[in-house]
Amino acid sequence: MKGNEALAEAALQAGCHHFFGYPITPQTEVAAYMSKRMPKVGGTYLQAESEVAAINMVYGAASAGVRAMTSSSSPGISLKSEGISYLAGSDLPCLIVNVQRGGPGLGGIQPSQADYWQATRAPGHGDLHILVFAPSSIQEMVDMVFEAFELADTYRMPAMIFADGMLGQMMEPISFPEKQVKSFDKFSWAACGHQGKRKHNVINSLYLKPDELEQTVLERFKRYEIVKEKHTQWEEYLLEDAEYVVVAYGATSRIARSAINTAREQGIKVGLIRPKTIWPYPTEAVKKAADTAKAFLCVEMSMGQMVDDVRLAVNGKAPVAFFGHTGGIVPTPAEVLDEIRKLAGGDR
Numbered sequence: 341m342k343g344n345e346a347l348a349e350a351a352l353q354a355g356c357h358h359f360f361g362y363p364i365t366p367q368t369e370v371a372a373y374m375s376k377r378m379p380k381v382g383g384t385y386l387q388a389e390s391e392v393a394a395i396n397m398v399y400g401a402a403s404a405g406v407r408a409m410t411s412s413s414s415p416g417i418s419l420k421s422e423g424i425s426y427l428a429g430s431d432l433p434c435l436i437v438n439v440q441r442g443g444p445g446l447g448g449i450q451p452s453q454a455d456y457w458q459a460t461r462a463p464g465h466g467d468l469h470i471l472v473f474a475p476s477s478i479q480e481m482v483d484m485v486f487e488a489f490e491l492a493d494t495y496r497m498p499a500m501i502f503a504d505g506m507l508g509q510m511m512e513p514i515s516f517p518e519k520q521v522k523s524f525d526k527f528s529w530a531a532c533g534h535q536g537k538r539k540h541n542v543i544n545s546l547y548l549k550p551d552e553l554e555q556t557v558l559e560r561f562k563r564y565e566i567v568k569e570k571h572t573q574w575e576e577y578l579l580e581d582a583e584y585v586v587v588a589y590g591a592t593s594r595i596a597r598s599a600i601n602t603a604r605e606q607g608i609k610v611g612l613i614r615p616k617t618i619w620p621y622p623t624e625a626v627k628k629a630a631d632t633a634k635a636f637l638c639v640e641m642s643m644g645q646m647v648d649d650v651r652l653a654v655n656g657k658a659p660v661a662f663f664g665h666t667g668g669i670v671p672t673p674a675e676v677l678d679e680i681r682k683l684a685g686g687d688r
Contacts, residue, residue, distance in 0.1 A: 344369035357383030360397035367439035395423030405530025411437035425464025429545030433492035442668035450668025574622035582611030599676035626653035
């Protein structure tokens with residue numbers, strides 16, 4: 341299946357029957373697929389009048405205790421940022437999909453990873469985090485949709501699938517998980533009608549008393565620490581004897597892996613750390629590798645954003661180099677191989 345369509349079908353199979361969105365390339369197929377499939381499962385598909393409206397519709401649906409999602413591409417996510425903050429401030433689970441394009445501004449419709457800072461540092465205003473999954477294949481994107489909904493429900497927080505135009509538009513063979521969707525007792529807090537059988541729930545993110553707001557945020561951050569401890573995900577590739585470590589995520593990690601294989605054939609001991617979640621970030625994995633690695637290379641489709649997290653984790657124990665393209669240009673395996681060879685001290 342095409343990545344965007346596989347993602348949409350995965351959401352449906354994960355029990356999401358409420359989609360609110362607005363078209364923007366390169367994610368429009370997510371909405372188009374939902375528009376055809378939602379009526380067949382008795383769900384809600386609504387093309388909102390704007391991205392701002394779409395995320396607030398998600399807020400309303402999530403408040404009623406149902407699985408809801410939206411999808412967009414980079415500038416559209418920027419428009420949704422206020423609503424994402426409201427969702428986080430109201431402790432509401434949902435799924436947000438960002439199939440990234442080049443920027444800033446309208447930029448271009450080619451693949452990009454330049455929304456990393458937005459996703460991991462400021463998906464909305466205030467003290468908040470959201471779960472951010474970074475798939476590197478369409479199969480992984482499908483699997484992560486199921487996990488994203490389950491963790492969002494468990495911890496009552498928004499989750500994001502952080503993809504790019506390459507993953508959204510390419511096609512790969514996939515299979516859908518043969519498992520039952522977990523059910524969560526969300527009705528203890530949801531605003532879905534109480535019928536006189538429980539207290540009247542109110543979904544809200546407004547706290548006019550500073551001490552009350554601070555306490556709410558502190559309690560939320562305790563939950564975030566549990567998420568960090570239990571759900572930080574990464575992959576290690578040829579890392580056991582690696583003298584040099586490449587750090588890359590998403591579609592770029594596939595290119596890096598190809599370059600690493602060639603470098604190994606040339607006698608360069610290089611491995612890969614691939615973050616599968618970029619929030620929470622696998623800081624400890626990078627920190628551990630820094631105990632033995634001579635140098636690190638961060639490869640991204642941006643001017644260098646994740647490289648900040650790599651440098652923080654390495655904490656000066658080894659040099660951290662960066663290579664990337666931006667504007668929608670995808671790095672090639674040959675370019676990454678050349679950077680690995682430079683890191684290793686020249687041609688081999």
